[in-house]
Amino acid sequence: MITVTAETFRLAEAFTIARGSRLEARVLCAAIADQGHVGRGEAVPYARYGETHESVSAQIASLPLGVARDQLQVVLPPGAARNAIDCALWDLAAKQAGRRVWELADLPEPGPVLTAFTLSLAPPDDMRAAAIRHAHRPLLKIKLGTPADMPRLEAVRQGAPKARIIVDANEGWTPEIYADLAPHLVRLGVELVEQPLPAGSDDMLAEIARPLPVCADESCHDRASLSALKGKYDMINIKLDKSGGLTEALALRDAARMMGFGVMVGCMVGSSLAMAPAVLVAQGADIVDLDGPLLLAEDRATPLAYDAAGVHPPRPELWG
16 A cells, blocks of 8 residues: 655755755655555655646555566656655565565675755855855755856855865856856866756757766666767766656767766755665766755754764665
C-alpha cells in the first residue's frame, strides 16, 4: 500500500534564488507498506518543471498495485513522483532483506562526502555578511542570476577569502552577461558556474569561450539529456527529483562519466530523507551540494550527520 503525506519544514532563514524566495520547504513523503515493513522516500515537486503537490500526488495515485522498480521506470516519467516511489522501494527492499541499499545496489560501502553550503541571493552587503558567517566552510555555493551580480561576487569573496566558491545562475544570465562576467569569475577563483543560460536557449555555450567549467542543471534530467549537452557543458548536476529516483541517478552518473562529463550531485531544499539516497550517488563526485538539511530550522527525527568530514551516509532508521 502506498500513502503520500505532504510535510512542511521551516527554513532557518529565507532562501532566495533568481526565481523567488521561500521560508519553508514543502515536500511529499511516500511510504510503501508490505508485510510489516515500510519504505519511505521524499520528493520536492518543482514548479519550474510544471510540478505541483497535487500533480505529483496524482501521478503516484495512478500507479498499479505492487509496482516494481523496473516497471516504475516505464510507467512514470523522470521527476518528483518517480523519485519518491523509487527511493521508497529501495528502502523497503533493504528493510525486507535486512541489508543496506548500497549492498543491494552492488555499490562500495559509502563514506562521508564534503558538501557545498549555499548562500542565497541577496544585496551585496547581506551576502558579504553571510559569507563571513560561513567563511569556515570549505566550499560555498553562491546563488546569482541577475544583470547586477558583480558586486555580489566581490562581496562574497571579501567575506570568505579562503573558501572555494562555485556559482549558480539558475538560468538567469544572457550570453552577453555571462561573457562579461566569466573573466571576473576566474579572477575571483570561482571553480564552476552552474546553468548560466536558460535550458533550451543554451546553444551559445558551444560557441563562446568557457574559461571555467560549466555545469548543466536545468538542462540535464536523465540519460536522455546527455547527448544534447556535448560541447556545451563540462559537468552535469544530478538531482534525484530531476532524474526520477536513485535507480536512474546511478545510471545517469555512470553514463555521464563514460561520455566525459564531470559529475555534480545536488538537491532541492528538503529534509535528510531526501538527501539520504543522494549520498550514495555522491560517492566519488567532483562536486557535492547536499546541504538541504543545513538550511532547515527543523529536520527528521533521525537526521543525517554533518561535520568537518562532510555529510555522512544515513543510518538505517532514516533510510536504506
